[in-house]
Amino acid sequence: MKKTALSLSLAAIFTLAGCAQTTTHSESQQATSVTSQQTSDVAFAAFSEQFIEQYWQQYPELSVYFGYGKYDDVITIPSAANRSAELAFIATQLAKLQSFDLAQLSDHLKIDYHLIENTLKRAKWELETFKSWQWNPSSYNVSYGFASILNSRFKSEDGKLRQVFKRLKFVPEYYDAAQANIDQPTLEYTQLGIQQNKGAFSVLTDDLLTRVDALSTFSAEEKAEFKQRFANAKTAIHGYIDFLTALEQELQKTGNARSFRIGEALYEDKFAFDIQSGYTAKQMYQKALADKARVTAEMITLTDQLWPKYFPDTARPGDDTQAIATLIKHLSQRHVEKSQFVNEIKRQIPELERFVMEKDLLTLDPEKPLVVRQTPDYMQGFALASISAPGPYEKKENTYYNVEPLDALTDAQADSMLREYNHWILQILNIHEAVPGHYTQLVYSNTSPSLVKSIFGNGAMVEGWAVYTERMMLEEGYGNFEPEMWLMYYKWNLRVICNTILDYGIQVKGISKEQGLDLLMNGAFQEQAEAEGKWRRATLSQVQLTSYYSGFREIYDLREAQKKQLGKDFDLKAFHEEFLSYGSAPVKYIRQLMN
Template sequence: MNKTALTLAVAAALTLAGCSSTNTSTETAAKPVAHAAQNQAFSTFSEKFIEDLWRQYPEFSQYAGYGKYDDIITIPNAATRASNIQFSKDKLAKLYSFNVDSLSGNQKTDYYLIENSLKKTIWNTEKFKGWQWNPSTYNVSYGFANILNSRFKSESEKFKTVLERLKYVPEYYAAAQQNIDTPTIEYTQLAIAQNEGAFAVLKDDLLDEVDASEVLTAQEKALFKTRFANAKTAINGYIAFLTQLEKDLTENGNARSFRIGEELYEEKFAFDIQSGYTAKKMYEKALADKARVTNEMVKLTDQLWPKYFPDTQRPANDTQAISELIKHLSQKHVAKEDFVTEIKRQIPLLEQFVIEKDLITLDPEKPLVVRETPEYMRGFAMASISSPGPYDSKENTYYNVEPLELRTEEQANSILREYNHWILQILNIHEAVPGHYTQLVYANKSPSLVKSILRNGAMIEGWAVYTERMMLEEGYGDHEPEMWLMYYKWNLRVICNTILDYGIQVKGISRDEGLDLLMNGAFQERAEAEGKWRRATLSQVQLTSYYSGYREIYDLREKQKEKLGKDFDLKAFHEEFLSFGSAPVKYINQLMND
């Protein structure tokens, strides 16, 4: 699923992802001028905002592929936080000089995206304070990996940029240690594991490459070795600090709870999802949809039961019958050692189907590379997408898959049953074609750089979930009832993501209750359910983005079909929808109906 581990780490560190406020502050706006002049003035403001944003957040600029500030690591201390807040307040004051009602539809969307990213920065820093209790916020691996893996930097640029960045690492981790105050056990454990993964990026082999390089002087090579050693010492020091902290917190029971409570949850939901519903209302909608989808699964079970169990009477209990059928079908899966290979094999087949059905235009020049998830990104999701930013849109998009060889036999078999013959195909639709990979290629072409950069996670996840159903509706899988049963199982998992997340963070459900919901309510394998529980303790609200985004996109499509009748064209709908970048669905809805 997207919102990749990488994307989440960036969002946590920079507190700039997700936008939801609707405050236009027209009372404080300057006297409105002619619309054309306002539009031009706002375009100028937007361009300068992005340039200033990169100077303020150099790491964020790197993930967007800007490149100009790749040699900088921001020290996460009190001075930086104060500077970030002041930056947000200054930009909000300038934003509020515009009368939002005089802007074009596209610019109104950008206005709200900018406003909410700035307001969320202030909220994150002053109220949510994840920088205090989430040690996994601090990790230098991502930036170094981006540089070393870049296809568009020369060897000289790579080594010299890494050399410059290395000097910041000791001070970076010293500030991180100063920030940490009563963290959660779960985030502390994640931080230890992911920072240990840093040595898969800053590995000793890199020194051999530097030694053999002809682009660095002898003095630069010596400096590189010194800074490299100091960086490793700093990372090891942070790991040791967290290891001791975890031990202390476990023994004294003073760790912060991973549950954030209703007030913070509602506020974070409003910033991140921007759906037009409260978190509580979305939770209630999910409960209703869970009942509806389960009913569809009952119908399919009635249809399939005689085929697979001709000599066995169907259990009277619907949940038991569905579960038994799913468990039987789930035995059909690839071998453990073929898991990644099979994913690679399926991508061209999905592309072929999309082209034959003329569902959306694919760009053959935007490569998708299936790879094992890098070590510094593991432990969060089985599959994810790492996409290039708008400035380096020709870079590879990576489809990250956690290798099963690292799991026990029992864990691997459970995962394989979960990602069985049918669901593995749905996963690839979601992550790759025409899901995340396709949408993010389009997002990088958006005429609005603001929408490409300050992207809305619910729209991104919602699109991927929408494409799963759309592909089956268009005949992928030959309308096989087994495929539809597994799709509903998968869709039920999306719905239960929302129920689980709200249940954990607001209602305080126990681990056993959460696993019961996922295993008996959503028919998931234990390994998958345990992984989702862990993920839910390491994030808040993000798990709701799949369902809320999907629901809004699907409803928009159905309204467009009703409105246009025989003139409705599915491909045209898809390409127009994606042309607005990764904006919240409610704003895309407005733009498509403007």
């Protein structure tokens, strides 16, 4: 029987008439509780809004990254005085946050509370305990802020160049402070700092002077001052590069560089702040070891199935690892030409979009453009592919799919890289980075009604979603269920798992480069160029490589639990869109809300 609003109201009246005193008392308690929660929510929402504004004042460079715009003309000088001011800011904001009773907040705002708390406590730990501001020279680079302003599609020419004009005056003092901070850096971060700061000159080009000269809105005095500030900035960057180059030579000569290995205590702390998974780093490492064995078993089964197709006249080797490696090596010969690598990525994006729409897996927004481009010079040297997405304040800006050029590689290196990103794996890479992976998730994140979740998002959720979509797309029929595609997927997934094993192994267990390359090449069937690149990346980061596996595991497990709970009522598109609606929150909190 369909109940109308009137019939429900009458039923409530009769119920109240039968047990007036008890129900009224209960309802009174509920009303008081609801009123108290509403009051707390309103107060917390006001605090959050004020906190974000003050956060951008404290961290103007981050506000540029998120497209806030108000502080684009400011560069923070990384001095001792500013570090003291930052610690004072953290103490003040933590005191305000902890004045709220967490139990009185609605579920959505409880997540915001945890995200703000984690952000502040992590910043304090970074300043006082981790202290990478002393030993990571690559953390000092003015390029990104200038590039963000100059790449904007929605700022006028005058607006862009006036913000550049204002920022330029900070550059000499910025690099003076950076040099003063450096104390026994790692050799690897020193070399990366040299490489990426050289990339600054691809942003601060002499073309800027020509553009300023062409503007009638700049006075003659302003044009002269722009030219002087521009020259001073370039001198400062050259000075920092020279400083790091001399430091690199000294570190190589004396061997006094800090180790890139941070050790178990710092690693566990960083894992807790960065991943927020509910597991310790050691537990996640142990889970990865178990999953490595499971995935390898799946690859053995597929190799048994495919071997007669590709080697009908050759007996399968008795050694499973050798058999898998032989088959993968044979299949990996199918790849694009070196000169067509970027073009092939561009070609595949529309195909992925069509598949997602035809299978009704997610709603895609055609007004949020994705631009495939060569990775800018100031960002090169870290990863083959990456996404640069607009922040929640600049939602209509382009999202850039950055691809490292293969031009600088020798033919042998390029061939190795292309075998790694072969016909099948290049498709999986594009799912991960673009559709429906990072690009799609970050577009959704910008639509979250909570700025806190969009701004202070969880990296493991972001990376985990991209990894989750790889398997989800294949489960839904992308690749026509080809066993070759599934074999290559497992190879790719094994890399995700081995990222965790490698990162923990390097930072905590102290494995050698030879052991690391053996894990990647023989344990995960990777090409040498890819394995070398991953080793380098693992020496230039900590914990981040574990985010892929831990996030994926939690998202996939959540989906399977939802399917079991809802049965025939489970809807995959509804699951995806609800999951993404919470912004980039940690999966453990999204699980609470979805359950």
